[in-house]
Amino acid sequence: xxxxxxxxxxxxxxxxxxxxxxxxxxxxxxxxxxxxxxxxxxxxxxxxxxxxxxxxxxxxxxxxxxxxxxxxxxxxxxxxxxxxxxxxxxxxxxxxxxxxxxxxxxxxxxxxxxxxxxxxxxxxxxxxxxxxxxxxxxxxxxxxxxxxxxxxxxxxxxxxxxxxxxxxxxxxxxxxxxxxxxxxxxxxxxxxxxxxxxxxxxxxxxxxxxxxxxxxxxxxxx
Amino acid sequence: xxxxxxxxxxxxxxxxxxxxxxxxxxxxxxxxxxxxxxxxxxxxxxxxxxxxxxxxxxxxxxxxxxxxxxxxxxxxxxxxxxxxxxxxxxxxxxxxxxxxxxxxxxxxxxxxxxxxxxxxxxxxxxxxxxxxxxxxxxxxxxxxxxxxxxxxxxxxxxxxxxxxxxxxxxxxxxxxxxxxxxxxxxxxxxxxxxxxxxxxxxxxxxxxxxxxxxxxxxxxxxxxxxxxxxxxxxxxxxxxxxxxxxxxxxxxxxxxxxxxxxxxxxxxxxxxxxxxxxxxxxxxxxxxxxxxxxxxxxxxxxxxxxxxxxxxxxxxxxxxxxxxxxxxxxxxxxxxxxxxxxxxxxxxxxxxxxxxxxxxxxxxxxxxxxxxxxxxxxxxxxxxxxxxxxxxxxxxxxxxxxxxxxxxxxxxxxxxxxxxxxxxxxxxxxxxxxxxxxxxxxxxxxxxxxxxxxxxxxxxxxxxxxxxxxxxxxxxxxxxxxxxxxxxxxxxxxxxxxxxxxxxxxxxxxxxxxxxxxxxxxxxxxxxxxxxxxxxxxxxxxxxxxxxxxxxxxxxxxxxxxxxxxxxxxxxxxxxxxxxxxxxxxxxxxxxxxxxxxxxxxxxxxxxxxxxxx
Numbered sequence: 001x002x003x004x005x006x007x008x009x010x011x012x013x014x015x016x017x018x019x020x021x022x023x024x025x026x027x028x029x030x031x032x033x034x035x036x037x038x039x040x041x042x043x044x045x046x047x048x049x050x051x052x053x054x055x056x057x058x059x060x061x062x063x064x065x066x067x068x069x070x071x072x073x074x075x076x077x078x079x080x081x082x083x084x085x086x087x088x089x090x091x092x093x094x095x096x097x098x099x100x101x102x103x104x105x106x107x108x109x110x111x112x113x114x115x116x117x118x119x120x121x122x123x124x125x126x127x128x129x130x131x132x133x134x135x136x137x138x139x140x141x142x143x144x145x146x147x148x149x150x151x152x153x154x155x156x157x158x159x160x161x162x163x164x165x166x167x168x169x170x171x172x173x174x175x176x177x178x179x180x181x182x183x184x185x186x187x188x189x190x191x192x193x194x195x196x197x198x199x200x201x202x203x204x205x206x207x208x209x210x211x212x213x214x215x216x217x218x219x220x221x222x
Numbered sequence: 223x224x225x226x227x228x229x230x231x232x233x234x235x236x237x238x239x240x241x242x243x244x245x246x247x248x249x250x251x252x253x254x255x256x257x258x259x260x261x262x263x264x265x266x267x268x269x270x271x272x273x274x275x276x277x278x279x280x281x282x283x284x285x286x287x288x289x290x291x292x293x294x295x296x297x298x299x300x301x302x303x304x305x306x307x308x309x310x311x312x313x314x315x316x317x318x319x320x321x322x323x324x325x326x327x328x329x330x331x332x333x334x335x336x337x338x339x340x341x342x343x344x345x346x347x348x349x350x351x352x353x354x355x356x357x358x359x360x361x362x363x364x365x366x367x368x369x370x371x372x373x374x375x376x377x378x379x380x381x382x383x384x385x386x387x388x389x390x391x392x393x394x395x396x397x398x399x400x401x402x403x404x405x406x407x408x409x410x411x412x413x414x415x416x417x418x419x420x421x422x423x424x425x426x427x428x429x430x431x432x433x434x435x436x437x438x439x440x441x442x443x444x445x446x447x448x449x450x451x452x453x454x455x456x457x458x459x460x461x462x463x464x465x466x467x468x469x470x471x472x473x474x475x476x477x478x479x480x481x482x483x484x485x486x487x488x489x490x491x492x493x494x495x496x497x498x499x500x501x502x503x504x505x506x507x508x509x510x511x512x513x514x515x516x517x518x519x520x521x522x523x524x525x526x527x528x529x530x531x532x533x534x535x536x537x538x539x540x541x542x543x544x545x546x547x548x549x550x551x552x553x554x555x556x557x558x559x560x561x562x563x564x565x566x567x568x569x570x571x572x573x574x575x576x577x578x579x580x581x582x583x584x585x586x587x588x589x590x591x592x593x594x595x596x597x598x599x600x601x602x603x604x605x606x607x608x609x610x611x612x613x614x615x616x617x618x619x620x621x622x623x624x625x626x627x628x629x630x631x632x633x634x635x636x637x638x639x640x641x642x643x644x645x646x647x648x649x650x651x652x653x654x655x656x657x658x659x660x661x662x663x664x665x666x667x668x669x670x671x672x673x674x675x676x677x678x679x680x681x682x683x684x685x686x687x688x689x690x691x692x693x694x695x696x697x698x699x700x701x702x703x704x705x706x707x708x709x710x711x712x713x714x715x716x717x718x719x720x721x722x723x724x725x726x727x728x729x730x731x732x733x734x735x736x737x738x739x740x741x742x743x744x745x746x747x748x749x750x751x752x753x754x755x756x757x758x759x760x761x762x763x764x765x766x767x768x769x770x771x772x773x774x775x776x777x778x779x780x781x782x783x784x785x786x787x788x789x790x791x792x793x794x795x796x797x798x799x800x801x802x803x804x805x806x807x808x809x810x811x812x813x814x815x816x817x818x819x820x821x822x823x824x825x826x827x828x829x830x831x832x833x834x835x836x
Contacts, residue, residue: 015247016242016245016246016247019235019236019241019242019245019477020242020477021478023479024242024477024478024479027479027483028249028475028477030529030531031249031475031528031529031530031531032529033529034529034530034531035526035527035528035529042561048561049531049561050531050561060236060241061235061236089249089529091247091248091249091477092247093247204233
């Protein structure tokens with residue numbers, strides 16, 4: 001056990017990989033690590049399996065430039081070699097950006113930031129509509145929980161860092177921070193959903209991407 | 223020309239279940255520059271991605287075709303109903319996953335015929351591809367040629383109107399021969415019918431439009447007449463040597479979890495057992511083994527290249543490999559070290575030795591599955607399932623000693639000569655297994671469960687039971703009641719269900735060309751995904767029969783005479799009619815036939831090898 005080395009990778013999940021569910025990503029990564037030839041550590045016990053840990057799941061359809069995965073190797077390997085070996089076996093859409101030792105614990109995650117591009121051909125002034133949406137006294141949403149749906153007010157949790165409209169007024173781009181992690185976790189897809197309910201006209205998500213994961217005091221998770 | 227269909231689909235992908243069924247881009251997928259390709263082949267599996275991606279034959283032929291630089295084989299699956307709705311609404315054509323190009327732009331559109339209840343999906347896929355469904359409506363333009371192969375091609379008559387040609391037997395050689403001929407004739411500017419006439423000269427290629435079928439007044443086939451110079455009988459293709467035959471060392475690795483999520487090495491083809499109900503056991507003859515060395519080398523290569531952690535040794539009866547212990551020894555050394563689970567899906571009761579069991583349990587402990595198929599020794603002799611009760615019990619004993627506590631037993635109902643006693647015998651056999659467990663002084667902790675699953679027997683072509691009637695649904699229901707009553711222990715869990723699917727399967731398995739219209743009308747009225755319980759709609763099928771003045775009972779529940787011309791009489795699967803009749807007679811006399819290795823029973827399959835099998 002003493003030789004075990006914990007590693008954390010930061011990776012991108014883009015293009016078609018956004019359609020891969022969390023469970024499928026786990027199986028995909030297991031095979032990638034096996035193909036890479038890295039000396040992976042397997043759990044001991046009745047059904048040994050390759051140890052992988054994803055501190056924060058990503059919703060289907062959302063891309064990311066800041067995904068995190070932890071794994072263990074039975075010996076120390078230089079970070080550059082790990083990066084090279086993983087990227088050589090990753091499918092298109094996955095790209096390892098950084099490898100190192102974990103600094104924070106998964107439980108320390110508090111927030112995540114997303115970039116959203118929304119379009120709504122039937123809404124003449126999308127930006128004004130968005131501002132009016134935000135000005136509501138409360139933004140009620142149906143949050144899916146283990147016991148069905150629960151109504152909650154999104155407003156206190158919604159932290160809009162930036163809102164811009166494209167020069168042709170077609171695309172509303174938003175940078176949004178939402179609670180993430182074990183305590184409170186909000187799905188970014190709730191934003192276009194509740195915005196659409198408010199506007200009463202179809203809103204399309206052209207692009208959704210997680211850009212940052214934070215710990216307490218908005219320190220970046222590493 | 224319509225462009226990439228996947229990009230048109232993109233904005234709807236989050237509205238469907240499992241979007242990665244439709245995107246391609248998996249590891250192992252083969253992408254080529256289409257400007258440098260001479261022949262494009264769309265390999266179509268007439269069921270959803272999750273099912274098709276589990277299919278070994280497709281993996282072999284996909285990789286084999288793509289070995290050729292100037293040929294490109296791509297994958298096509300049936301969309302699930304949610305996606306079908308979107309494709310129809312948005313006018314998105316059926317496309318191949320690699321390029322996203324419409325299937326109608328391919329040279330070959332090749333379907334694999336794995337089970338009869340996928341036939342309506344074929345028509346549906348042709349429709350989604352915007353390819354004329356009936357062969358006669360495709361005109362003289364050479365492409366696309368709609369072709370099919372696979373086990374159900376042994377009686378392709380219910381599909382004869384829809385296909386340009388069928389490939390009989392094993393595809394590793396003939397597929398490339400066909401594509402080579404196509405390339406030559408395409409360059410020469412040939413028409414569809416010119417190509418088909420030429421293709422019919424290749425051994426193993428059956429062009430249905432070159433044969434004419436006439437019927438007696440009673441509905442049976444009168445004559446199958448050859449048009450032009452097509453061969454009077456078409457013989458299936460057989461690979462001579464599995465060791466030198468191409469086998470992939472890389473496969474497409476799906477992102478989602480398919481039905482069978484593992485890599486497989488085929489260890490042998492054919493079967494020495496001769497169970498009289500089993501079509502595969504006769505279709506895949508003669509018996510040929512891959513050498514232990516090749517199996518291990520192929521298994522290891524696949525593990526290394528794919529990163530899979532489950533390897534399966536597949537065949538009709540893996541434990542019949544003459545070097546099975548050696549294979550297991552060698553492979554287990556590798557798989558244990560590299561954290562791979564080795565699974566052996568087709569083990570037989572009678573040669574399930576202690577040492578083999580010990581080897582398997584070194585890797586993984588899951589449930590045990592046996593298929594005695596019939597409840598009494600008398601009926602097992604009739605169907606030639608050469609398994610005795612002592613062997614079943616002995617194997618269970620070994621298994622219980624090894625810590626197993628769940629046993630699954632598979633049986634068939636409606637077998638020829640079956641009586642109520644045979645049905646009660648199923649319950650009695652299960653009870654003996656329960657008693658055996660509780661009589662063991664040092665039995666494993668844990669709950670014993672013996673589950674019984676019964677399926678309705680479907681008579682199939684090229685088996686000794688091809689002459690037999692299928693039992694009616696009422697008869698099966700009556701027998702299930704008897705079985706339920708006969709089960710005493712709570713440890714025995716029967717899973718009994720009956721549906722009209724088996725009758726339709728029986729019709730399609732032994733149907734003639736008149737079934738083409740029934741199939742067409744059934745599909746037109748909404749039938750598809752018939753192998754999915756929630757979609758099968760018996761009344762639509764019955765209506766299609768009625769519309770065409772045909773009766774399903776004629777095909778499913780009728781006894782055939784030994785001298786009747788079968789709809790597939792012009793197709794030669796190397797199993798002689800004389801042998802099938804002899805086996806049928808022995809069945810009715812309750813006489814078993816020994817496995818091929820003990821004594822050759824003269825089925826005729828070895829004629830293609832030019833030697834005895836053993």
